[in-house]
Each structure stands twice: as C-alpha cells, then as structure tokens.
Amino acid sequence: MEYDREGPSLPSARGPLSAAVRDHLRGTGPLPAPEAVAAADPYGDDLQLALYQCYELHYRGFAGVCPDLEWDPELLRVRGALERVFLAALREDTPVHDSVDEAVGDLLVEPVDGNGVSHFLRDKGELWHLREYAAQRSLYHLKEADPHAWVLPRLWGRAKAGMAAVEFDEYGGGRADRVHARLFADLMTDLGLDTAYGRYLDAACAELLATVNLMSLFGLHRSLRGALVGHFAAVEITSSPGSRRLAEAMRRTGAGPAAEFFYDEHVEADAVHEQVVRHEVIGGLLEEEPELAPDVVLGIDATGLVEDRLAARLLSDWRAGRSSLRVPLPSGISHTS
Template sequence: MITTPVAPRSPTPRGPLSDAVSATLTSSPDTTATRLEPVPIRQADPWGEDLQLALYVCYELHYRGFAGVDPGWEWNPELLRLRGEMEQYFLDAVREQAGEVSPLDELLARLLTEPRTGDGPSHYLLAGGERWQAREYLMHRSLYHLKEADPQLWAAPRLGGAAQTAFLSIEYDEYGAGHPERAHSRLFAEMMADFGLDSTYGRYVDAAAAPALEVVNLMSLFGLHRALRGALIGQFATVEITSSPGSARLVRAFERLGAGPAGLRFYREHVEADAVHEQLVRHGVIGPLLATEPALAGDVAFGIAASSLAEGRLSAHLTGEWAAGRSSLRGGPLAEPGLG
C-alpha cells in the first residue's frame, strides 16, 4: 500500500549516542533550559550502528522530522553542537580512510568505465538472487529513495550560473519534470508496493544496517554544509554517472524475480534518465562550476571518493550476508505478511 509521506516514528536507539539523542527529543527544545549531557562520541565506531543512527536522527529533523517531536529541535543550539561534534568525528574518519584522493579527471574516468565483472548487489541479484534478497535491498535503499534528490537540492542556492541551471534541470527530472506521478520517490514507493513492502516513509529505518544509514548521512552532511558543496557535487556525479548500468541489471533481475510493471518502472526510468544525466553532470555542472571556482576540484574528487567508499561498505554488507545465507537486516528477516 502506498501512503502519503508523513513524519515517521522515532527509531529505536542502538547505543549511548543514539539513546542520548532520542531521549533529548522527547523533551522541550527550550534553548534556555536544554543542556545535553556529555556523550562519549570518540569512543564510538565511526561506521557503527550507534553513531550512524544518531547522525541520521539529527539529520532527519531537516527533512520530515519525527512524529511527536517538536519541530523546534531542528535548530536547537545544544543539539546542533552535539551533531557538529559527531559530524566532525565522522568526517575525520572518512577523510582518513579516503587518504590521498586521486585527481578529479582520473576519478571521473574510473566512474565512466564499467568493470567487465562485478560483485555488487545488482550483479548478485541478477546472477541468482532470490526475491527476499531483492526485498531487503529495497528496504535498505528506501532510506534515501523515498526522499530521492532532497539532500542534493540543498546545493542549488550554493551554485550559480550555468552550473546551477544544469544542476536544477537534473533535479527537475528527479522530481518528475512537472508530473508528480513520475517523481522518482513515487516510482520507488510503487516498486516497494509491487514487492509486497510497506512504502511508508521511514518504515524500515529500524531494520536498516549502519552502512545504509551511512550512505544517506554522507549526502546530508555534504548538503547541509556550504563548505562541502563541492563534495556534494562529487557525490551527485557518482550517482548519476554509475546509475544506468546497475539499473539495467536490476531491471533484468527483478523481471526474473516476478516483478510487475510497477516493480520495474523505477529502474527503467534510471536506465534512460541517468544516461543523459551523466553527460549533463560532467559537462553542464562540474565543468562550469570549476571554471568559476577551480579550488573546488579537490572537494569534488573527495566527494566521489567518499561516496564510493560508503557504497562499497553497503555493497559488501549486503552481498556478504546473502552469500552466507543470512538476512542483511538488523534482527534478521521481518516477520510480517509478504516479507518472508
């Protein structure tokens, strides 16, 4: 059943950081009274369930918020201070893992080269994945795709001229090009319904593993900071350039797994649209952006490297668990009708 997006319920905490954030949001955001207790941020695993969920909850306040949570928490200084400390810890870890990033031209060339063999989820599902694995894949991806393009849209006022125009033309397509029924978030919801999943916004946050949270958190982190606008464009470019071949594999995989027309439309749209977007993002967005702000080349490259690492972690988690015969969801398969 496809439902109208509303504020989701708050997810269940996964450790001291997410517990502190969740507990705080049950109180009033009165800035004169709010004082958050110190939490051991730098003792947490930067890629772990606790820190990633705590960041996700903080970021979600800028999207649709949570049912029963006062909207005033979005800009509460104490919560922003805590979020800033978690962000810096996470960003430091990402930069350390990325190491010395290759030149932008080299990274773009790699993105444009489709490997002859691959081991990611689209390859796995096409080669012999089962329907329950496809469902799990959609559950993880729903954290982003049910709000597809929203994190990137924050870059729009931070660009200018030709780069802004080209960027917004791509975003216009993401939101359905004037046709609400063609918005990518809507198509993804319809695909979930075709697979017997609940398409309610935020429904599967509790089931999603840390790598799925990280992929979305990285977009939000880049999008919410003007200083990281170049990194957001790098993330944006990574998705647009690499999406088309993977989408084509998923169409074939889902056809084999019995998907109906609604279960194929989302990825069929991405096969065609992202083939065009790939050219536009390179020549219409990145080219003009660097012509006016050449110093951002390193940030764009970092965004590509960081998002590739995050996607790699999610890919390894999904295929690793599936290959071992296990569910990739937290707590194992969901015990509800249609999800077995």
Template sequence: MRVPETRGPVSSALFAVLAEAPDAPKEDLEELYRLVAGQVAETGDIIGDEDIQLALFCLYELHYSGLDGVSDNWEWEPGLIRVRQLIEGPFEAALRAAAQQAAGDFELPAGAALTSDEVADVLFGLAAMDTGPSVSRYVARKASLEQLKEFLVHKSMYQLKEADPHTWAIPRLSGRPKAALVEIQADEYGGGRPERMHSALFARTMRGLGLDHSYGAYVDAVPAVSLASVNLMSLCGLNRRLRGAITGHLAIYEMTSSQPNRFYGNGFRRHGFGPDVTHYFDEHVEADAVHEQIAGRDLAGGLVEAEPELLADVLFGATAVMAIDNRLSAHLLSSWEAGKSSLRAAVPAAA
C-alpha cells in the same frame, strides 16, 4: 518519520531530549553533549557504529520531514547543532580516509586549473576504476525474492526521499552549475508530475513486493552502514563549505547508475515482476545516461571552472560515495552468500 528504536546510549539520550519541549531546561542537552563526546572518542569505527549513525541520521531528519511527535522548533536549537557537529567532525575525517583508500592508485589532480571537460574526464575515470563488489550483477543472476526485498529495504532509506539531499546545494550554487543541478533535480522530481517523481516510482516498486512504502518504515531494520550512506549526503548537502563534495557525489552517483539499474530491473523480471515493479529501474537506465553528462560537465565541471579551489572537495564527494557503496555492497554480498540476512531485524509485510 517515526522515532526509531534506540541502539545505545547516544540514541537513547537523544530521543529523551527530543521528547521534551524545546523551551524546557537544557540540563539533559548538556548531558547529551558530554555523552556524545565520550562515545565518539571511544568508537573505533564511526561509519559502522550503530548508535552514532542512528543518532546522526535522526539529527539530520529534523531538517527533512521531521520526527513524529518531535517539535519542529528543535531543528535549529544551538545545543542540538553542537551535538551534531560533534559527530560530523570525526565522521567526515573517517569518510576522507575511506575516500583516499577508495581512490587507490588513481592519479587525482591537485591544484590544477581544469576545464569542465577535464573535470568530467577525471570523474569518468574514477567511475571506470570502481571495481567494488557488484550487488547489481548478483541481483540480476542469483538474488532470491527475500534478498530482493532486503535490497529494497536498504535502498528505501534514501530512495523514498530521492534527490532531497542534493537539492540543498541549489541555493549555494550560481550560473552554469546551478542551472545544471536544477535540470537534473526537475527530472528527479517528475517534471511537475507527482506520480513520476522518482521517490514515487520507488514506492510503487516496494508496494509491488508487499513492502511498506512509507518513509522510514524500516529504519530499525537497516544497519549502520546503510544509514551512513545517507548521512554522507546530508553532511555534504547541509554544509555550504562542502558544496563541492555534494556535486561530486551526485556526479559519480549518476555516472555509475545506468548499467546497475539495468541489472536490477533484470533481476526483478527474473522473478516474474512486470513494469509496475521494474519501471523505477528502467527509468534510471535512460535518465542517468543523460544526467551523467550534465552532472559531470556542467554541474561538477562548471563549479570547478568557477571555483577551482573546490576541485579537492568535488573529488572527495565522488570517492567517498564509492567507498561507502563498496562497504555496503560487501556487507550485502557477504551476508547473502553466507545464507544470512543483511538486515538487523526481520522485515514484516506491509499492513
């Protein structure tokens, strides 16, 4: 992915550090650490902080496809990991607060020894009480062509690398939950056929609307909350202590996906698009109806049966994704209903 445009002092300082050789003197790295400490302490909303979320997104990107022109040797530079952890702590605290609010009056079990079926029932209950704003219904009934493009741009920050953040959990699990995750991920990656990888299907949808389908092409256009939704996955996937959270995240993701994807597909069909564009959404209607059972019972439920102490983190992962998705949905709908763009910058057509 190309290095994005800066959004403030933190991303500016970070990109200056990454432009250097990893074996260069570390004075700039120490200055970055001090700067981040100050900015994190001062921000009143770390989830919506454009500068900090972009910096965290790019720090995580070093563990994925990397950044163009940035040495891969930066990936495990201890000073850079310290900077990342400086952001992760307050970010996780904000996510936990948002997750608790998203759970509302839902009675979350605490300290109980639950069977895998009981865990799945709790997660299905959470999914059923998610009453956040419905972008999928808006897309199905009202979204303009430009709004459909914006919708794809927001989703592209994750969908063009779909499944990767959850895959970090595979070596951190064993037995039944590991087998369940591998089964889900094999499907996400196309069952060995690259053209059927879900990221490839999404890229085809973007091409159908004249959008650039290269990963990260629109990183400058999306707001902080879109980056935060991806950063949540990376936080949980890259930290072994949060393996429960990443399984809960995936479980609720699958449980709340099938019907919305049906609506999304209908919205694109309403504008005259055919199977080349809608196949991504149609595929998820069927696939996620199967995945939700595997993710709820065998993955999340199996993990809690094996490690009961991880129940709280499984529920945190599930409610955190609900909280961030509701916040992103509210941003999209409030922008569109006011006749405004939901993006930070206009989206150019693909070259």
C-alpha cells in the same frame, strides 16, 4: 504512498549516543558529552543512527517531535561533534584520486567481471534479496533528490542550471506521478513492502545509514558543496548500468511492473544526467571555483567508500543465507506475477 504529516516514529536506540539524541528529541534526557562522541566508532550503528536522527529533523522530522528542534543550539552542537568524527574518518579512509578527471574516468569504466550487489541480484538474487535491498534503500529513495537539493542556492551559472535540470527530472518533470520517490513507493508495493516514509529505519544496517548520512553531511554544509557535487556525480554516472542490472533482476524474479519500471526509468534518465553532471555541473562549478576540485574528488571517492562498505555487508550476509536487516521482513508478499 500517502503523505504522512506526522513523520515516522523515533527509532530504537543502538547505543548511548543514539539513545541520548532520541531522549532529547522526546524531551526526556540530556544530550551526550563531547568526549563520548569523540570515542565512538565513526561507522558504527550508534553514531550513524544518532547522526541520522539529527539530520532527519531537516527533512520530514519524527512523529511527536517539535519541529523547532531542527535549530536547537545544543542539538546542533552535538550534531557538529558527530559530523567531525564521521568526516575525519572519511578523509582518512577514502582513497582519493589525484584529479577530478581521473576520478570521473574511473566511474565511467564498467568492470569486466563485476561482482557487486547489482551483479549478484541480476544473476542470483531471489525475491527476498530484492525485498531486503528495497527496504534498505528506501531510507534514501523515499526522499530521492532531496539531499542534493540543498546545494542549489550554493551554486551559480552553468552548475546551478545543470543541477536544477537534473533535479527537475528527479522530481517528475512537473508530474506528481513521476516523482522518483513516488515510483520507488510503487516498486515497494510490488514487493509487498510498507511504503510509509522511514518505516524501515529500525531494520536498516549501519552501512546503509552511512550512505544516507554522507549526502546529508555534504548537502547541509556550504563548505562541502564541492563534495556534494562529487557525490551527485558518482550517483548519476554509475546509476544507468547498475539500474539496468537491477531491472533485469526484477524481470527475472517476476517482481512486478512497477518494480521493473523504476529501474528502467533510471537507465534512460541517468544516461542523459551523466552528461549534464559531467559537463555542466562539475564543469561549471570548477570554472567558477577551481579551488573546489579536491572536494569534488573527495565526494566521488567517499561515495565509493561507503557504497563498498554497504556492498560488502549485503553480500556477506546474503551469501551466508542471512538477512542483511536488523529486523527481518515477514516472509509473505502481496504481489503475485
């Protein structure tokens, strides 16, 4: 994975909102009216892609798009309108636990007869399923840990120290070759995928975009710092068992050593991170700001909601023998075991 100074190309539009945002970034058109945003499907392709484009300006940006547009007042106004629609739907649709302890407790319980995506890939997945999964997830994993880093200046004491410790591991512990985004790019190489940042944006489904947008939404708003901590907890606590199943899937299909290593690394690292997140990050945050407990619960449960929606989409397509991608991948892969 070489560093691309230009950033990815702007994506193809999926409706009037994403088209208007794209055209504004190109300098060729007006932004959408507030009433058009308010009427949009909060989980649909058009709104999610429009929001993703707005958020990406805070990460690597897009090729040919002026970096100063990150703080364009009119674009921020539209982003805020998109966020309000998305957040309102999340608050309405998320089945919220009564307490942080209850929400975290449920994360710690592994289902006896699991039927999620990692179970499917471990037991029945073929290489084409694994390639699609990696292509979809690349929109996050090629910037792994970046959305969570936004919360660091908004924390204090134990919460900040614990969060920084976990992020340090995610960024390779000071070693560029162990940065988790780098390890995921190596996984993609084993699977014969293009490792360019943002390469599969046009192919990713709306449900995947929502999982990435959720962490950007929480991370970019200081008022939602509790929700970002909840999201981070949900990811870290559930990562180790899921990664173990995905590592088994990579081994069973002969995906390649780097593909196996990425998930093996997460099995070990995230088992440790789970303890730090529970006791230091959540514990430290609520010790300083106990009033944020409902937001932590929202972050945990909203993560479950968007991940369940993604799982339903992937499994529905795969069980029917269909591609889960809007733009299917070429059939050949370069790796041979």
